[in-house]
Amino acid sequence: MAMMAMKIRNSASRRTTTTMASRQISSGLRSMSSWWKNVEPAPKDPILGVTEAFLADPSPDKVNVGVGAYRDDNGKPVVLECVREAERRIAGASFMEYLPMGGSVEMVEETLKLAYGKNSEFIKDKRIAAVQSLSGTGACRLFADFQKRFRPDSQIYIPVPTWSNHHNIWRDAQVPQKTYHYYHPETKGLDFSGLMDDVKNAPEGSFFLLHACAHNPTGVDPTEEQWREISQLFKAKKHFAFFDMAYQGFASGDPRKDAKSIRIFLEDGHHIGISQSYAKNMGLYGQRVGCLSVLCEDEKQAVTVKSQLQQLARPMYSNPPLHGAQIVSIILGDPQLKNQWLQEVKIMADRIIGMRTTLRESLEKLGSPLSWEHVTKQIGMFCYSGLTPEQVDRLTSEYHIYMTRNGRISMAGVTTGNVEYLANAIHEVTKSS
Amino acid sequence: MASSMLSLGSTSLLPREFIKDKLKLGASGSNTFLKAKSFSRVTMSVAAVKPSRFEGITMAPPDPILGVSEAFKADTNELKLNLGVGAYRTEELQPYVLNVVKKAENLMLERGDNKEYLPIEGLAAFNKATAELLFGAGHPVIKEQKVATIQGLSGTGSLRLAAALIERYFPGAKVLISAPTWGNHKNIFNDAKVPWSEYRYYDPKTIGLDFEGMIADIKEAPEGSFILLHGCAHNPTGIDPTPEQWVKIADVIQEKNHIPFFDVAYQGFASGSLDEDASSVRLFAERGMEFFVAQSYSKNLGLYAERIGAINVVCSSADAATRVKSQLKRIARPMYSNPPVHGARIVANVVGDAAMFNEWKAEMEMMAGRIKTVRQKLYDSLVSKDKSGKDWSFILKQIGMFSFTGLNKAQSDNMTNKWHVYMTKDGRISLAGLSMAKCEYLADAIIDSYHNVS
Numbered sequence: 075m076a077m078m079a080m081k082i083r084n085s086a087s088r089r090t091t092t093t094m095a096s097r098q099i100s101s102g103l104r105s106m107s108s109w110w111k112n113v114e115p116a117p118k119d120p121i122l123g124v125t126e127a128f129l130a131d132p133s134p135d136k137v138n139v140g141v142g143a144y145r146d147d148n149g150k151p152v153v154l155e156c157v158r159e160a161e162r163r164i165a166g167a168s169f170m171e172y173l174p175m176g177g178s179v180e181m182v183e184e185t186l187k188l189a190y191g192k193n194s195e196f197i198k199d200k201r202i203a204a205v206q207s208l209s210g211t212g213a214c215r216l217f218a219d220f221q222k223r224f225r226p227d228s229q230i231y232i233p234v235p236t237w238s239n240h241h242n243i244w245r246d247a248q249v250p251q252k253t254y255h256y257y258h259p260e261t262k263g264l265d266f267s268g269l270m271d272d273v274k275n276a277p278e279g280s281f282f283l284l285h286a287c288a289h290n291p292t293g294v295d296p297t298e299e300q301w302r303e304i305s306q307l308f309k310a311k312k313h314f315a316f317f318d319m320a321y322q323g324f325a326s327g328d329p330r331k332d333a334k335s336i337r338i339f340l341e342d343g344h345h346i347g348i349s350q351s352y353a354k355n356m357g358l359y360g361q362r363v364g365c366l367s368v369l370c371e372d373e374k375q376a377v378t379v380k381s382q383l384q385q386l387a388r389p390m391y392s393n394p395p396l397h398g399a400q401i402v403s404i405i406l407g408d409p410q411l412k413n414q415w416l417q418e419v420k421i422m423a424d425r426i427i428g429m430r431t432t433l434r435e436s437l438e439k440l441g442s443p444l445s446w447e448h449v450t451k452q453i454g455m456f457c458y459s460g461l462t463p464e465q466v467d468r469l470t471s472e473y474h475i476y477m478t479r480n481g482r483i484s485m486a487g488v489t490t491g492n493v494e495y496l497a498n499a500i501h502e503v504t505k506s507s
Numbered sequence: 508m509a510s511s512m513l514s515l516g517s518t519s520l521l522p523r524e525f526i527k528d529k530l531k532l533g534a535s536g537s538n539t540f541l542k543a544k545s546f547s548r549v550t551m552s553v554a555a556v557k558p559s560r561f562e563g564i565t566m567a568p569p570d571p572i573l574g575v576s577e578a579f580k581a582d583t584n585e586l587k588l589n590l591g592v593g594a595y596r597t598e599e600l601q602p603y604v605l606n607v608v609k610k611a612e613n614l615m616l617e618r619g620d621n622k623e624y625l626p627i628e629g630l631a632a633f634n635k636a637t638a639e640l641l642f643g644a645g646h647p648v649i650k651e652q653k654v655a656t657i658q659g660l661s662g663t664g665s666l667r668l669a670a671a672l673i674e675r676y677f678p679g680a681k682v683l684i685s686a687p688t689w690g691n692h693k694n695i696f697n698d699a700k701v702p703w704s705e706y707r708y709y710d711p712k713t714i715g716l717d718f719e720g721m722i723a724d725i726k727e728a729p730e731g732s733f734i735l736l737h738g739c740a741h742n743p744t745g746i747d748p749t750p751e752q753w754v755k756i757a758d759v760i761q762e763k764n765h766i767p768f769f770d771v772a773y774q775g776f777a778s779g780s781l782d783e784d785a786s787s788v789r790l791f792a793e794r795g796m797e798f799f800v801a802q803s804y805s806k807n808l809g810l811y812a813e814r815i816g817a818i819n820v821v822c823s824s825a826d827a828a829t830r831v832k833s834q835l836k837r838i839a840r841p842m843y844s845n846p847p848v849h850g851a852r853i854v855a856n857v858v859g860d861a862a863m864f865n866e867w868k869a870e871m872e873m874m875a876g877r878i879k880t881v882r883q884k885l886y887d888s889l890v891s892k893d894k895s896g897k898d899w900s901f902i903l904k905q906i907g908m909f910s911f912t913g914l915n916k917a918q919s920d921n922m923t924n925k926w927h928v929y930m931t932k933d934g935r936i937s938l939a940g941l942s943m944a945k946c947e948y949l950a951d952a953i954i955d956s957y958h959n960v961s
Contacts, residue, residue, distance in 0.1 A: 110676070110797070110822055110823075110827040110830065110831050111827075112676065113676055113827070113830045113831055113834055114830065114834075115829065115830045115833045116830075116833035116834050116836060116837040119627065119836075119840060122624075122626065122627060122840075122845075126626070141624070143623060143624060151621040151622070151623050152621075153619070153621055153622055157622070158619075161616055162616060165609075165612045165613050165615075165616040166604075166608075166609035166610070166612045166613045167609075168604075169602045169604060170602075170604060170608075170809060170810055170811050170812045170813060171594060171602050171811055171812055172573075172592070172594065172805075172811045172812050173812050174573070175570065175573060208660075208842075208843035208844075208847075209843065209844065211840075211841070211842070211843050211844040212842070212843045212844075215841060215842055215843070224563070224564055239840060239841060239844065242840055242841035243841040245841070246838070246841040246842070247841075353624075357622055358622055359622055359623055359624045360622045360623055360624050360625050360845070360847065360848035360849075361622060361847055361848060361849060362843060362844075362845070362846070362847040375564075377566070378564055378565065378566045378567075379564060381566050381567035382564055382567050384567065384570075385567040386698070388570060388663075388691060388694055389663070389667060389691060389694035389695040389697070389698040389699075390660070390663070390664065390667055390698070390842065391660035391661065391663050391664040391667070391814060391843075392660075392661065392663040392664075392691065392814075393573075393812070393814070394814070395660075395812065395813050395814040395847040395849065395850065396812035396813055397813060397847070397849035397850075398847065398849070
């Protein structure tokens, strides 16, 4: 009876609606000059826009060395075996209840061990405020928002160059940015003295963004000795170090080695912040799994800081996604799977190191007048080739090779199948420089 | 809501001089540095690693909704009942993963889908499916490409993207939200720095809609304000406007040149029918208006933890939609780069396969049906046990997962403290967490709290 009444009511209102609609549409159109007239088209994202352009290119020779997503030697995306196994264990089998605002406790625990060390006293003493985040981007953004809320007078020092999205993140968090010297174009290596000068000249207690390993986009990392010097200077200046670690395991093939910079700072007593991502080292790109941690003075403060991080997350996404976090927990919590993961990460890192060697040798064999030493000196997924934007544009228009205009080559996109083609193209556009 | 106010208040920073004192004592009252193994390291630490920069930070208040489940977990009484968070439970009070979801996950595993980054705007197949579900596949706004759709982090994330867009392109514009509304709405607009005010909605006298108040407040708002509307199954009250009332709401919004902003978190869950639950949104689309719609698949596909939803902006032209979409992407990139793929794939698979889609509709009808049945039983229990003659019919008039009981804070506290019934302090109970078996117990608790506590 109630259903009938509702049906009748609905159809009546539909009739009314139609009459009203036609009346309204004419007056609606009058006031319908769009609300959105002043909205300009946004510029294409410099990194993700490259892949869009690549996908649109019909050429059979096209090569994508733009975005930093790993490819196997056939140029195909890779899902790690350990990941597949973890997925098999949970497909169709697990509940999907909301995670707590701070995310999966197991995942966070395992993730902290990777960064701070399995037997870290800071983990034992519960001094780390940590939450699951939306991969590295989400961790950086949460930290930037946290910095804005609780240190509103602070700024962030960002290396030149850096991953372009770092600038977007701190800008949208409304934290003013400053830069520090990092890349030395002449040597295609680290501008160590420039870096140390900037660290020294920054006001005491400044916030610095550091890439823990495999700097993006240059692939240029400080040596261990240089990290120690940087840490000492940070101590003298009482600076805060925020580490973005997106490539642990991916740089050298050994996660412990790749965390060395962080361990140095911890040994020296710094209270740091860390953004960690599983996008590359576990191939979980689209799952958006990561972790933000802040080392605090004591357990009480860690609990407090965590509560405030959650407070920032709640109005952004309420709680983080489950699937990727489950995969991570299963893999890292199972010694066999964890070993399998470590092996698979090493394979990926080794393939990239191999491609670096091949690319350099190919360029040298072609008789290039330039030095390509930096191709093998740099580390991680990216090679800062030294190509100018104009040369990059030629690579794209003449050879259908796609990369970001800063000359960053994603070595993960280089294969035995395309390395000669790539070397040849690079040689062609640079031989007269 | 108090929570967001409190947190903003706690951001006041202590001056640096205060920090000196902290060097002396650790949290436990003794010098925690002495506990460290190497004394020389300790000396270095004390000298170089000053008191934390985060000294002035105070504890954030527990979330009023999510905090309820935590309190429930800590309660050891066997009569306890969790009517806090709006997550569907079976009659056995277990979480429920829909069969279609399991099927989809297994299909995805078999196919060996990769895990590449989605584009910033999300999975194309999902975006198409979600807009069609909302407006109907043949709808002109879809055919004419006038909707900018971006995959978002469930309802919360989608609302936040829209809020950020409003802040950027309508500086100074206000959002009007219903009194009451979902607690996190205010947090979202606060953190996005969009000013908001309330329009009258809930009438405690009738435990129904204060329609006159609602219309008056919408009329009074400055022209070009954003009006946040719940598409169906209003949270927390369960009170929805009737179809005639929706028409009048659309009239006054158009009259005042306001922008409607729908939050659709329960499509299919309210009446059991996806189309019927979208009728308010479709009414507005018929009018040719420009407006926002945030969607969530947390409840209707049980995908809570996978954070899958969308923000749709209906524009007057395809060109405007393209531009708006590009700016939404620009907001998302520095927030999370690109959205998580798993939930999006599940939705796309379910909606994209006719058999699975039908199965989904059946499961949704089952879930909505269980809630309607439990509502009826609760009402029947109240009527048979309460001899005071109080009119409990508001329970039947309300719709969706929640019911606003009309209990005040003290009475709600009594529900928890005496009866171990966990609910939010605004008097909201989640019927999704109620079983037929517990209806009588709940009725006793409500009757006691209502009559014996003030």
